[in-house]
Amino acid sequence: xxxxxxxxxxxxxxxxxxxxxxxxxxxxxxxxxxxxxxxxxxxxxxxxxxxxxxxxxxxxxxxxxxxxxxxxxxxxxxxxxxxxxxxxxxxxxxxxxxxxxxxxxxxxxxxxxxxxxxxxxxxxxxxxxxxxxxxxxxxxxxxxxxxxxxxxxxxxxxxxxxxxxxxxxxxxxxxxxxxxxxxxxxxxxxxxxxxxxxxxxxxxxxxxxxxxxxxxxxxxxxxxxxxxxxxxxxxxxxxxxxxxxxxxxxxxxxxxxxxxxxxxxxxxxxxxxxxxxxxxxxxxxxxxxxxxxxxxxxxxxxxxxxxxxxxxxxxxxxxxxxxxxxxxxxx
Numbered sequence: 050x051x052x053x054x055x056x057x058x059x060x061x062x063x064x065x066x067x068x069x070x071x072x073x074x075x076x077x078x079x080x081x082x083x084x085x086x087x088x089x090x091x092x093x094x095x096x097x098x099x100x101x102x103x104x105x106x107x108x109x110x111x112x113x114x115x116x117x118x119x120x121x122x123x124x125x126x127x128x129x130x131x132x133x134x135x136x137x138x139x140x141x142x143x144x145x146x147x148x149x150x151x152x153x154x155x156x157x158x159x160x161x162x163x164x165x166x167x168x169x170x171x172x173x174x175x176x177x178x179x180x181x182x183x184x185x186x187x188x189x190x191x192x193x194x195x196x197x198x199x200x201x202x203x204x205x206x207x208x209x210x211x212x213x214x215x216x217x218x219x220x221x222x223x224x225x226x227x228x229x230x231x232x233x234x235x236x237x238x239x240x241x242x243x244x245x246x247x248x249x250x251x252x253x254x255x256x257x258x259x260x261x262x263x264x265x266x267x268x269x270x271x272x273x274x275x276x277x278x279x280x281x282x283x284x285x286x287x288x289x290x291x292x293x294x295x296x297x298x299x300x301x302x303x304x305x306x307x308x309x310x311x312x313x314x315x316x317x318x319x320x321x322x323x324x325x326x327x328x329x330x331x332x333x334x335x336x337x338x339x340x341x342x343x344x345x346x347x348x349x350x351x352x353x354x355x356x357x358x359x360x361x362x363x364x365x366x367x368x369x370x371x372x373x374x375x376x377x378x379x380x
Contacts, residue, residue, distance in 0.1 A: 050380070051076045051255035053323070053341060055364075057376040064348075065373065066365040068358050071341050076378065078317045079252050080308055080335070081290070082143070082326035083263045083277060086345045087245040090229045090276045093221060094142075095127040097149060098134040100217040104153030105134070108162050109209055114216040122216075123223040139352050140187055143328015146264050147301045148191045150210040150217065155183040158202070168202045175199065189329050191303040211299045218266075226276075233279035241280045242345060244369030249282065249289055255380030257323070259290045260315075262307050262331065267295035305334035312338075327353070329360055336361030345369070 054073045058065060084091045099122060107113050134153075141149050157163055158171075159180045171179070175198065182193050233240040249259055261284050265273040273295060277284055284290035294311060296302045308331065312319060324335025325343045335342035342362040346353050354365055366374075 051252070051257045051378055052380075053378050055377055058373055062373060063371060064367055065371055066354070067363075068365060069361065069363045071363055074341060075321050076255075076257055076323055076341070077321040078258045078260065078315070079249075079323040079325060080260050080262055080311070080331070080340075081249070082304075082328055082331050083261050083273060083293075084265070085142070085242075085327040086325055087242050087249070087282060088276055088280045089240045089242060090226060090233055090279065091221065092225045092229070094135070094138040096217060096221045096224055097138050098131045099126055100213060100220060101137060101149065101153035101156075102131045102134045103216075104150070104209070104213050105156045105160060106162060107157075108164065109154070109157055109167070110164050113209075114212050119216065119219055119223070122220050126220065126224040137187060140356070141189075141329070142353070143304060143326060143330035143332070144186070144189065144264070145191055145296055145301050145303045145330075146214050146217070146266075147210050147296070147299075148186055148303065150213040151206055151301075152183055152186045153213060154206045154209045155179050155186075158206070159183065163205070168205050169199055171199070171202070175202070189333065191301065191330075207299075214298060218272075230276055230279050233276070237279060237281040241282075242368050244371075244374075246281055248369035248374055251375055252323075252378065253289055255378060257378075258315075260311060261290050261293040262304055262311065263293065263295045264302075264304055264328075264330075265295050266298055267293060304328070304330040305337075308334050309338070329356060332357055332362050333360040336363075 052073060053071060053076050055070050058067060081087060103122060137152060178196055178198065182196060229240060252259060263273050267274055274293060277293060282290060284293035294307055319338040319340045322340040323343060324331055324340045326332050327345045332342050332344055344357040344362040344365045346365055348367050357365060
């Protein structure tokens with residue numbers, strides 16, 4: 050059994066921002082986001098920004114995700130400012146990757162950048178509905194089951210979103226992920242958020258069960274599972290992290306839904322859970338379920354910090370090195 054007691058933070062918590070104090074709380078489980086919270090292998094924002102910009106502007110012809118275009122896109126990563134999609138990456142961090150891809154496809158529909166005949170002629174109302182969904186995604190919404198659209202449009206967006214997701218992962222591999230993973234296998238501490246391993250071990254030593262939840266797809270021969278192992282945080286039975294749960298290539302799996310499913314399966318009381326992340330979804334879900342939410346955001350991440358305060362986080366940490374963490378959470 051572990052206890053969290055934030056009274057130890059006092060009036061000067063040395064870099065820890067107290068947004069909503071909890072007081073004293075029993076803690077049994079910790080649900081951790083991976084990328085940006087503990088691992089620094091994926092420099093995803095410039096890749097995501099370019100991928101969504103490409104969806105918005107390329108025309109989404111049948112060859113939009115060709116090998117030829119892949120090589121051109123890898124060379125363009127980070128080479129130019131992309132104001133809309135750069136900002137979107139800040140606002141959408143933590144959303145399901147398929148939701149982020151859907152934003153790009155819907156903006157292409159809104160701008161008329163789709164192949165002739167790919168979707169039926171849309172009425173003004175239908176175009177406005179699609180634009181409304183894009184705005185909803187920007188603001189953190191992922192499910193739109195209450196909105197009725199032409200099935201051809203729904204299928205086009207589903208099919209292109211899946212392909213764009215796979216293209217994004219291929220660009221990510223070529224731009225940074227494969228190189229960084231190889232380096233991390235040799236020097237894992239370079240690609241871990243400072244204090245990450247020590248803090249997770251402290252939680253385990255206090256009797257807290259650690260779980261990873263990610264928006265990335267989990268598969269055996271690479272991807273997030275390889276990255277977790279590369280930074281020294283391998284997950285599985287008997288490991289420091291009990292389990293790694295992720296997303297799907299073609300079925301939208303919002304992180305909050307994955308978390309709720311995990312809580313139900315493991316009979317986790319949300320009031321006794323920590324949720325740690327740098328994205329909006331896990332923090333908003335943790336706050337809404339009554340968990341203790343801990344955000345990991347650099348001091349200069351001003352917009353992200355503002356957003357996390359609005360979402361209801363309890364604390365914001367620049368990293369996991371503060372000695373006060375060991376005093377705040379005890380076994």
